[in-house]
Amino acid sequence: MASPLEYLKEERLKARLNRRDPEAFLEAHAWLAPKLYRHALLRLREKEAAEDVVQTAFLNAWEYLGDPEIKLTYVKAFFYRIVNNLIVDAIRGAVRERRAEEPVETLPVLTDSASRAVEEQFDLEQVLDELGEAKPFERDILMWRYLDGLSIKEISFLTEKTTNHIAVLIHRTLKALREKRTSA
Template structure:
């Protein structure tokens, strides 16, 4: 007896599924604009219908239940999607400065080490002249009188140092 009851319920459920699935999918899709989300919602609606199989009687009552459930689940999905999007955006904004700042620090450290390495490769007089010009901020004439060499020699040495820097640090330029 119970077996026959179960078969009748299953037959009714299958009939409702075939009668309403496509309509409910279109209805959900018009709200969500996502095919997979619409499919998930309609499947959830039919799962809930199966769980309530003994409580809903009559075609009219079942039809309105299916549409109302689809509508409510679609609204919940939209609300949850907005919330998830907001959380993702907040997380991205919180992480971005940290990532950018860390990345910048790593690049600055790497560049600083490479500059020191290039400085060590310069001939001693060229390095001294370059340091006095670029680090100490002295003018060519000051350096020339301090080292007792011509301004032209200072210009040549700075040009030589800059050429070495351009060659060795070209991937940073």
């Protein structure tokens, strides 16, 4: 969960983006590009494809935000939605290799407490393998929440589901993963 200071920073950034401030867009890029890259890399498992997706996402966002009628509600969810759409396009467009050139262990270390808690319980490689067996929607929800650090509200906005639905889905999916681990 974001601290009040982080929340305030994001709200100010959102207001500046809604005013079409180019400096705010550069701040958003510096803040979100590493997170979006990590997300794309985990999904695509190809370094170059992940880089292309993130670059294209920021270009698309810049063009989209050029419309004065557009007002952002959630900054992170907006960028993650663009990246997810591009990931789907990339997967549909070509057959991808199963392993990335860069091993999963060398990905940037996450700092938020929720991610640390998940990492302490599970080995990241094993979790990714187990998540691969989960339904795609459930896998995406858990990745957004614990690997990408999105709030339940942001995931709700991104998926167009209620916050209650997302919270229950996270709880049930984690419970199923725990039960699977203990029975194995």
